[in-house]
Amino acid sequence: MLALPPLATWPRVDGRVPGARRARDALGRRPAILDGELVCFADDGSPDFERLRSRLRSTGQAALRASASAPATFLAFDLLHLDERPTLGLPYSVRRELLQELELEGSAWRTPRNFVGQ
Numbered sequence: 001m002l003a004l005p006p007l008a009t010w011p012r013v014d015g016r017v018p019g020a021r022r023a024r025d026a027l028g029r030r031p032a033i034l035d036g037e038l039v040c041f042a043d044d045g046s047p048d049f050e051r052l053r054s055r056l057r058s059t060g061q062a063a064l065r066a067s068a069s070a071p072a073t074f075l076a077f078d079l080l081h082l083d084e085r086p087t088l089g090l091p092y093s094v095r096r097e098l099l100q101e102l103e104l105e106g107s108a109w110r111t112p113r114n115f116v117g118q
Helices: 007-016 020-026 049-057 060-069 092-101
Strands: 032-040 072-082
Antiparallel strands (some): 032 072
16 A cells, blocks of 8 residues: 655655655645555556666656656555545445545546446
């Protein structure tokens, strides 16, 4: 699980993943804990874990250069807390609706479509 960390840790996160603060700012004043994954994509659109590993090792100016050549995207899959209330007691379909309502779509984060299995 990857949740947006407490505000006190944002300088550390921003140093490795430029743009992380923009994802947090997209929530406005709504405190939330999201479950998702940070991904770098290969040229063919598939996840590239080596590219992500390389990105997470860099900081400062190197992280800025790496973000240009290997942009990272946070994919939000679930909403665990919203407005200081736990949501895990709600059905997943309701949590997904709430997550979609947050409209988290940007250059460094998105909420991918979910597919309900049978």
